[in-house]
Amino acid sequence: xxxxxxxxxxxxxxxxxxxxxxxxxxxxxxxxxxxKQKKRRRGCLVVLITLLILLIMVVxxxxxxxxxxxKPPVSxxxxxxNGTTVIGGYDPENSDQTDMPDPEDGDSESDFExxxxxxxxxxxxxxxxxxxxxxxxxxxxxxxxxRLTDTIIVATFNVHDKTVAVLNVPRDTLxxxxxxxxxxxxxxxGSGGIERSIxxxxxxxxxxxxxxxxxxxxxxxxxxxEIGGIDIYVPQDMYKNTGDMIIDLKEGQQTLDGEHALxxxxxxxxxxxxxxxxxxQQSFYQAVIEKIARPATLLNLPGLASVVMENVExxxxxxxxxxxxxxxxxxxxxxxxxxxxxxxxxxxNEISYVIPNERQILELVNTYYNxxxxxxxxxxxxxxxxxxxxxxxxxxxxxxxxAGVEPDVVEDPNDGDIEYPDEGQDDDDDIFWIGSGGEDLxxxxxxxxxxxxxxxxxxx
Amino acid sequence: xxxxxxxxxxxxxxxxxYIRAVSTILEDQRATDIELLHVAKLTTMADxxxxxxxxxxxxxxxxxxxxxxxxxxxxxxxxxxxxxxSAANWILMDYGFLVVHIFHRETRQFxxxxxxxxxxxxxxxxxxxxxxxx
Numbered sequence: 001x002x003x004x005x006x007x008x009x010x011x012x013x014x015x016x017x018x019x020x021x022x023x024x025x026x027x028x029x030x031x032x033x034x035x036k037q038k039k040r041r042r043g044c045l046v047v048l049i050t051l052l053i054l055l056i057m058v059v060x061x062x063x064x065x066x067x068x069x070x071k072p073p074v075s076x077x078x079x080x081x082n083g084t085t086v087i088g089g090y091d092p093e094n095s096d097q098t099d100m101p102d103p104e105d106g107d108s109e110s111d112f113e114x115x116x117x118x119x120x121x122x123x124x125x126x127x128x129x130x131x132x133x134x135x136x137x138x139x140x141x142x143x144x145x146x147r148l149t150d151t152i153i154v155a156t157f158n159v160h161d162k163t164v165a166v167l168n169v170p171r172d173t174l175x176x177x178x179x180x181x182x183x184x185x186x187x188x189x190g191s192g193g194i195e196r197s198i199x200x201x202x203x204x205x206x207x208x209x210x211x212x213x214x215x216x217x218x219x220x221x222x223x224x225x226e227i228g229g230i231d232i233y234v235p236q237d238m239y240k241n242t243g244d245m246i247i248d249l250k251e252g253q254q255t256l257d258g259e260h261a262l263x264x265x266x267x268x269x270x271x272x273x274x275x276x277x278x279x280x281q282q283s284f285y286q287a288v289i290e291k292i293a294r295p296a297t298l299l300n301l302p303g304l305a306s307v308v309m310e311n312v313e314x315x316x317x318x319x320x321x322x323x324x325x326x327x328x329x330x331x332x333x334x335x336x337x338x339x340x341x342x343x344x345x346x347x348x349n350e351i352s353y354v355i356p357n358e359r360q361i362l363e364l365v366n367t368y369y370n371x372x373x374x375x376x377x378x379x380x381x382x383x384x385x386x387x388x389x390x391x392x393x394x395x396x397x398x399x400x401x402x403a404g405v406e407p408d409v410v411e412d413p414n415d416g417d418i419e420y421p422d423e424g425q426d427d428d429d430d431i432f433w434i435g436s437g438g439e440d441l442x443x444x445x446x447x448x449x450x451x452x453x454x455x456x457x458x459x460x
Numbered sequence: 461x462x463x464x465x466x467x468x469x470x471x472x473x474x475x476x477x478y479i480r481a482v483s484t485i486l487e488d489q490r491a492t493d494i495e496l497l498h499v500a501k502l503t504t505m506a507d508x509x510x511x512x513x514x515x516x517x518x519x520x521x522x523x524x525x526x527x528x529x530x531x532x533x534x535x536x537x538x539x540x541x542x543x544x545x546s547a548a549n550w551i552l553m554d555y556g557f558l559v560v561h562i563f564h565r566e567t568r569q570f571x572x573x574x575x576x577x578x579x580x581x582x583x584x585x586x587x588x589x590x591x592x593x594x
Contacts (some may be wrong), residue, residue: 363571
């Protein structure tokens with residue numbers, strides 16, 4: 001029995017028996033795309049692939065460049081790890097032969113022999129093997145004439161420890177070149193360029209310099225302006241007419257632009273000259289590093305780089321500069337060591353010089369700056385001529401006239417008086433005795449000091 | 461100052477006596493933070509360092525004069541070099557076997573020489589104490 005489709009519960013529509021419905025099958029038939037659309041897609045693909053290849057090439061090239069060129073400066077003596085280093089003196093292989101008298105040019109043989117003898121002995125640092133990952137850098141700042149190195153700084157970088165030790169060499173340091181006439185070390189550049197400066201500086205510090213940077217006043221100002229100035233606390237009011245600049249700064253926390261930063265760095269009239277100046281310059285370097293490390297400054301690297309390339313002369317490669325920037329920008333500035341070359345101010349022929357103190361220099365150099373494995377035991381210092389008029393007792397050696405320059409008015413901070421002890425006022429136990437109770441006044445007479453206590457009373 | 465004098469030949473048997481004399485005179489002259497370092501194994505330039513501090517330029521010069529006077533009158537010893545006397549922030553007295561460093565108490569922090577020489581051979585360090593028996 002055939003059931004109808006419409007039995008109870010069955011919802012189907014009752015249809016008469018007829019030809020079964022013909023179901024239409026539907027299927028997707030891709031429509032052919034227009035030619036233009038095809039072409040566009042293919043073009044995009046090509047571009048994408050090209051960009052990807054280019055990107056890969058850039059990354060690979062950058063990696064290769066970084067690995068090959070971005071590295072710390074290599075010390076000059078690394079190829080001679082077990083040999084000796086010649087510091088100072090005449091090195092026939094590296095000296096300019098035109099400096100030497102030549103008998104063939106009519107110079108007498110005695111002139112030749114005399115010149116060789118006067119050039120003195122080279123300092124051979126026995127076993128001058130270099131410490132690993134340690135290099136030295138000289139930074140000199142030229143004055144307005146661009147012939148005198150107003151600022152001379154030697155830095156030793158320890159790559160392993162990420163430390164920097166900075167040594168300031170006073171511009172009035174007594175020096176000579178190859179046994180010639182004496183002069184201030186700042187004039188070496190004007191006479192023989194950076195090579196002569198390096199030679200004379202190496203004589204007083206006892207180790208070789210791997211790289212140098214020469215910067216002018218204008219470059220310094222532009223660099224400071226480029227990073228937006230320096231935020232620093234000026235420790236005291238500063239006023240001085242240097243002849244080519246009037247320094248005028250007020251005490252207090254402030255942002256110094258290039259012009260005023262230069263004033264800050266050139267100022268020498270601190271009450272406690274040595275310590276205060278060291279502190280002030282150390283604060284400046286810290287402020288510079290902190291400013292450069294800020295993101296806003298880093299964004300301006302192209303501008304900085306432009307100023308550097310236009311105004312700075314250096315034998316650092318681009319890779320080496322990048323390496324220094326990357327590794328030392330983020331260093332802890334509190335670990336930076338800063339010293340001034342120990343010296344004694346002295347007049348020679350009415351011109352003020354500073355005489356390097358050899359033992360003190362060796363102590364400092366071997367403690368902080370020596371790039372060699374073995375300690376440095378001697379320097380090649382210029383002998384002090386016998387004709388010394390008087391010994392300068394003013395510790396501020398930079399407030400003295402330079403040779404050939406109209407002297408400024410030199411202010412004697414002591415105004416001719418004996419410097420009385422000041423710290424003793426706070427300490428009842430700070431009672432000091434001149435001499436061990438003896439009567440040897442010859443010592444006093446030699447030095448010119450007087451046996452005075454804090455109240456000006458003579459002490460026997 | 462008395463620089464570049466030829467020193468009397470040091471009697472090595474009396475080195476302890478020399479050092480004790482220097483330590484004593486420095487203490488008497490109110491030097492502070494007196495350190496005696498035995499550095500013979502660390503440097504060829506001296507066997508001993510004595511490092512101390514003074515309170516002022518005048519005090520530092522006085523300490524230097526006292527040491528020089530003491531060693532010369534008692535033992536006939538004169539220094540090879542005395543450096544830094546005029547500035548008197550750091551006076552170095554070189555006796556060959558012994559180097560005496562006299563710092564202004566503020567300056568001493570800058571130089572921190574004892575940092576390098578702070579070897580187990582360091583004899584003692586304390587304010588005003590004399591050296592141990594050598």
